[in-house]
Amino acid sequence: MAEYFGKRIVGGRGEGPAIVTRMPVNFTAAFTKIQNIFPGRRAEIRDRHHDLFGKNIQGSVLVFPTCIGSTHSGLVLLEISYRKVAPAAMIVRAADSLLASGAILGQVWYGRGIPLIEYHNDDFYDSVRPGDFIQIDGDSGKISIL
Amino acid sequence: MKLEQEHENVLRGEDGEAMALAMKTLVAYGEAFGAKRLVPIKSAHLTGSFGISPFSAYYQILGRLADEGAKFKVPTTLNPRPGRDLNIINRLIFGRQKRLESCYSALGITPNYSCVCYFNANVPALGDRIAWAESSAVQYANSALGARTNRNSILIDVCGAVTGLTPEFGYLLDENRRGRVLVRIKIDRMDPPALGYIIGKTVVDRVPVIEHYPFSREELKNMGGAMAASGGVALFHVEGVTPEAPDMKTVFDGSPKETITITQADLDAMRSKNTEKIRHVIFGCPQMTADEAAALAERFAGKKTALPVWFCMIPDEMKQFEQTGLFRKAREAGVQVYDHCPLASLPVRKKSHTVLTNSGKLYYYLENTEYGATDDCLRACGVL
Numbered sequence: 001m002a003e004y005f006g007k008r009i010v011g012g013r014g015e016g017p018a019i020v021t022r023m024p025v026n027f028t029a030a031f032t033k034i035q036n037i038f039p040g041r042r043a044e045i046r047d048r049h050h051d052l053f054g055k056n057i058q059g060s061v062l063v064f065p066t067c068i069g070s071t072h073s074g075l076v077l078l079e080i081s082y083r084k085v086a087p088a089a090m091i092v093r094a095a096d097s098l099l100a101s102g103a104i105l106g107q108v109w110y111g112r113g114i115p116l117i118e119y120h121n122d123d124f125y126d127s128v129r130p131g132d133f134i135q136i137d138g139d140s141g142k143i144s145i146l
Numbered sequence: 147m148k149l150e151q152e153h154e155n156v157l158r159g160e161d162g163e164a165m166a167l168a169m170k171t172l173v174a175y176g177e178a179f180g181a182k183r184l185v186p187i188k189s190a191h192l193t194g195s196f197g198i199s200p201f202s203a204y205y206q207i208l209g210r211l212a213d214e215g216a217k218f219k220v221p222t223t224l225n226p227r228p229g230r231d232l233n234i235i236n237r238l239i240f241g242r243q244k245r246l247e248s249c250y251s252a253l254g255i256t257p258n259y260s261c262v263c264y265f266n267a268n269v270p271a272l273g274d275r276i277a278w279a280e281s282s283a284v285q286y287a288n289s290a291l292g293a294r295t296n297r298n299s300i301l302i303d304v305c306g307a308v309t310g311l312t313p314e315f316g317y318l319l320d321e322n323r324r325g326r327v328l329v330r331i332k333i334d335r336m337d338p339p340a341l342g343y344i345i346g347k348t349v350v351d352r353v354p355v356i357e358h359y360p361f362s363r364e365e366l367k368n369m370g371g372a373m374a375a376s377g378g379v380a381l382f383h384v385e386g387v388t389p390e391a392p393d394m395k396t397v398f399d400g401s402p403k404e405t406i407t408i409t410q411a412d413l414d415a416m417r418s419k420n421t422e423k424i425r426h427v428i429f430g431c432p433q434m435t436a437d438e439a440a441a442l443a444e445r446f447a448g449k450k451t452a453l454p455v456w457f458c459m460i461p462d463e464m465k466q467f468e469q470t471g472l473f474r475k476a477r478e479a480g481v482q483v484y485d486h487c488p489l490a491s492l493p494v495r496k497k498s499h500t501v502l503t504n505s506g507k508l509y510y511y512l513e514n515t516e517y518g519a520t521d522d523c524l525r526a527c528g529v530l
Contacts, residue, residue, distance in 0.1 A: 009178045024350055024377075024378065026375075029510065029511055068346075068350060068351070068376070069281065069374070069375055069376075069378065070281050070375070070511070071280055071281050071299055072194075072300050073299055074301050074302060075198075075204050075299075075300045075301070078301065079202070081203075082203035096351060096378055097175075097297050097299070097302075098299045100175065100178040100179065101175055101299035101301070104175055105301055105302075106203075108167055109203070109207055
């Protein structure tokens with residue numbers, strides 16, 4: 001087991017299999033597509049510019065560099081929290097205002113936030129592999145790869 | 147974070163439960179970024195103008211605030227309407243629109259219905275602290291006007307508007323407004339949205355400083371819209387053009403640590419090579435001004451478009467444009483002129499319905515869409 005300590009952005013605990021990308025995520029482009037809004041409503045990334053195209057991120061620990069694009073990101077992250085199809089947690093190299101807001105909104109308004117840790121160093125990103133089981137404690141900033 | 151007594155009172159529920167949560171949201175948002183206080187804002191701009199039926203949480207929250215009698219404390223503008231009832235699916239998707247607009251009206255919205263609020267409806271001054279959403283508007287306000295706002299999410303924008311406050315961090319502070327990456331341009335035929343798209347993709351969220359080029363306000367708008375879609379750029383500078391970049395020395399606080407060069411070949415690589423499959427041409431994302439529409443209408447005057455073509459305009463500017471002879475000529479050429487958002491009305495369409503646009507932003511967000519320089523779009527319409 002390897003442990004890393006990052007910076008708490010949004011508290012709470014979460015665990016799940018890692019989904020890892022080196023591309024920034026545009027949550028609006030990813031989730032405002034038919035596959036996400038019609039019955040079934042999977043949290044499936046449908047951004048054709050993205051290497052996670054077609055991946056369902058529900059229950060995962062999503063590992064990515066940063067969040068880009070529209071200020072509708074919060075609508076998407078709030079909604080997937082509200083519907084209980086959000087990632088279990090997120091680890092990001094640089095937490096921007098939109099990502100943090102999205103993770104916070106569900107917590108404040110519905111008591112269902114997405115724990116979010118910012119971690120800068122290469123060591124974690126070099127060793128984490130897709131499918132690794134990860135636990136995070138958003139309050140202390142601890143990331144454990146089991 | 148240190149709060150004023152009056153803010154503590156709101157947090158304790160003096161103005162209602164939803165207002166308390168709005169304040170709590172701003173506190174949590176500020177604490178995530180180490181903000182030390184909430185500061186008053188001059189205005190807000192909201193992005194949540196589409197009543198999207200399959201989403202519910204945002205609309206519930208807005209309804210709670212409206213039902214509680216909350217009011218926007220600062221002038222607050224709103225993004226475009228989602229569009230015409232083009233097909234049954236769109237009508238179903240935007241089923242919440244009426245209720246949404248009545249909520250905003252109760253809260254005290256300025257009904258400009260445009261992402262381009264910053265030319266007329268809501269114009270901040272140099273140094274004003276504001277709390278806007280809408281990535282393209284945030285970028286224009288920060289970059290071209292020198293106002294100060296973070297890229298605020300949907301709902302964070304509403305919390306700012308009802309409290310008149312925003313947490314002080316990020317682009318509100320001098321130290322985060324300096325240039326980070328110098329962008330050299332080796333370009334013969336300027337194409338601002340393509341340039342913006344490439345810059346956004348390359349610098350992601352750092353502050354780029356573009357070498358001097360005499361961009362018009364519309365070109366800054368279109369370049370910025372693209373930059374904020376392909377990247378997360380909240381602020382850019384143009385040497386000698388934007389207010390915080392009188393010269394390179396000032397904007398970089400010394401000399402740049404990183405330089406990128408964008409060439410004509412980079413811009414040309416963005417342009418569609420499959421124009422024979424285009425079924426629809428769209429101009430106006432961000433929405434067009436009357437001047438932009440007039441310049442394009444001249445190119446259509448006396449001709450007939452071979453493909454359906456839309457001009458999407460700022461509603462107030464469309465009213466002006468409708469009074470002109472060029473509007474009539476554009477209509478005679480087959481141009482459809484709308485005041486809605488092209489992005490909202492087109493996601494659901496036939497697979498064969500490929501769109502060509504000169505908008506870097508629309509190109510990023512809309513599936514099955516190709517990018518073309520303005521002349522490519524005119525050529526596809528058969529008017530060039």
